[in-house]
Amino acid sequence: MNLKKWITGLMTIMGLHNSAQQGQPTVLPIPPEIDPVKVMLESQANALVCQLDRDSKADPAALLNLVRQELKLDSFATAELDMQIVSSVDRGTYTIHNLTFQSMPGLYVPANLYVPKGKGPFPAILNSHGHWPPGRRSEVIQRTAQILASNGYVCLCIDAMGSGERGRGHEHEYHGANLGSALLDLGKPLMGVQLFENRRALDLLCSLPYVDKEKIGATGASGGGNQTMWLAAVDPRVRAAVPVVSVGTFRAYIMNSNCVCELHPNGLLHFEEGQLLQAMAPKAIKIMTALKDANAAFNVQQMLKSYRIAKLAYQQQGIADRIDYELFDEPHSYTAEMNASMVRWFDRAFGRDAQKKVDVNVFNLLDTNLLSVFKYGVKKEKIQTIPQFIEQEYRQAEQRIASDMKTRTDYQKELQQLLSAVAPDSLLDIRSLEPAGGWQRLLLETSAQQLIPVLFRAPREKGKTIHVLFPAAGKQQVPEEEISRLTANGAGLALVDLYGLGERSSASGDRIDAALPRFHTVSRSLIWIGRTMLGTWANEISLVNGYLHQAYGESPLRVIADRETALAALISGGLSSTAQELVLEGLPLSYLPPEVGALDSYNMAIHVPGILSWGDIPMLLALNEGPVSLHALRNLSGENCTASQLSGLQDKVNAYKRKFNNEGSLQIN
DSSP: OOHHHHHHHHHHHTTOTTOOOOOOOOSOOOOTTTOHHHHHHHHHHHHHHHHSOOSSOOOHHHHHHHHHHHTTGGGOOOOOOOOEEEEEEEOSSEEEEEEEEEEETTEEEEEEEEEESSSOOEEEEEEEOOSSTTGGGSHHHHHHHHHHHHTTOEEEEEOOTTSGGGSGGGSOOOOTTHHHHHHHHHTOOHHHHHHHHHHHHHHHHHHOTTEEEEEEEEEEETHHHHHHHHHHHHOTTEEEEEEESOOOOSGGGTTSOOOGGGOOTTGGGTOOHHHHHHTTTTSEEEEEEETTOOOTTSSHHHHHHHHHHHHHHHHHTTOGGGEEEEEESSSSSOOHHHHHHHHHHHHHHTTSOTTSOOOOTTOOOOOGGGGOSGGGTOOGGGSOOHHHHHHHHHHHHHHHHHHOOOOHHHHHHHHHHHHOSSOOOOEEEEEEEEEETTEEEEEEEETTSOEEEEEEEOOSSTTOOEEEEEOTTOGGGSOHHHHHHHHTTSOEEEEEOOTTSGGGOOHHHHHHHTTSOTTHHHHHHHHHTTOOHHHHHHHHHHHHHHHHHHHTTTSOEEEEEEHHHHHHHHHHHHHOSSOOEEEEESOBSOSOOOSSSOSOSSOGGGOOTTHHHHTHHHHHHHHOOSOEEEESOBOTTSOBOOHHHHHHHHHHHHHHHHHHTOOOOEEEO
């Protein structure tokens, strides 16, 4: 076959996300309303929850040690706070200071500090923002801070990484999809970054002479409430907390809508949310829940499950009155009524007058520019964005990788650990269905009760190549003319739908994702239960290839994949003990996120905790001992790579291959 025509045909196959249904027969025609992806994920999550001992009091030290490990809290370096007030706004009874402080070496955080006038020391509250724009300057945060300051509390509000003035271009953006997941790829989950920086915010409060260090609390709503909960669990300086519209169960996060800042990798392998609340005893915790909250993870039924577990620990310690909840006839929000109840809770916890009337009418929304640090001369390059932070951290990892003495086997073991915290799936049985349309219809049953659908045409002769296609758009999208092209010389052909693709798509997941990148829901759910989408795909690719190799050992396999599935094929090949030929189209050049441009060119199936610091795409390529052919490489933004980028990739892969004595070829087209 003419190689140029074959490559042209191959590139036509790939990236057909908008193509019409092509008419290949189905193999797994399960009605979409059943949604086997949702069923299996929820079943696996239920099984994990059943294994947890939720009836006895959690061991706080052991639980918090797990949190430190999974969120990589000990991997962050500290530095001098270097707090700099850049401007102040006089509000009569209190003053707002616009400031920056250093959370990690070279990493500065913009913040607003509300300070009551008069003689201190004052109690202090860290007020964490959720996903209302623009971060710490949103109406919800301003109102909460003004009411606290008017009632004699110092209140600190900071922008979480990737939000507010720390968004790309220093404009607020949603950090909860591919942007925040890039930190996960670095090996520093967004939840961990937020938790570390919130602890640094407490360092700042404790450094102020007018703050009573024995009376520090935390509050926030939605994503800010989630930050409040985790901070109250891990930091002993927080004596009281009010998490708002954020407490539910970790189990309810599975196949429901949440941000990646609310993602604790492998969380359900270890503990439930109620056990995390238990670890807070004897702190004064007030949970606020909105009865009209549409988020299934935070509704009142889920909150009560966790509350009852936490209450047990408080009762056993004889302090049952130090944990409580309150219900509001509201949607997902942090209203003035909630603010008033929050102030009363802190007053009670800190021995102040809890009976006084809390005036919520003091609130006056300020122009966000008045609360900006950039308006008052702070250079934008001082405030790093997520891509800038990742770039800095990755360059240090590159230097380490270049000088380490680890073998290919060492890297394979590390990669397997990144992909999954549980045992890989295995093949149990092969089921043949009635042939249709000239295809054999096969179902590969696995030990995890997955059914992998395969359309197969055997090679006409022994020794003929079998093309094994794993299309990112699903096997139904491969055009008939390309099927004819690939089988024209008697070659065999297998079309495979991997987990969540094609016939195995999740209607529930796609509905919940809505405008977010695809697999936002399924991918996060997998990571909660110790798995990853790419790890699942790579494992299934290995199972399919293993079956075909066993059944047609005389025929070499040529694995063809595109975009997200190209990454999975690359991983499968890198973990394999036998050389595989790979033809990959649309592979991303690197996991490094763009400072500008699209963030949803690739869907959220690509994310693997720690893969960037482990070695990134070049290391995956270097692990493969078979011939690898790359076509149309792209940056993570979806843009075509430059000649210089391609040359740099080739040089880096060659250097890694020399370290492994790997003679497998790499062709970049």
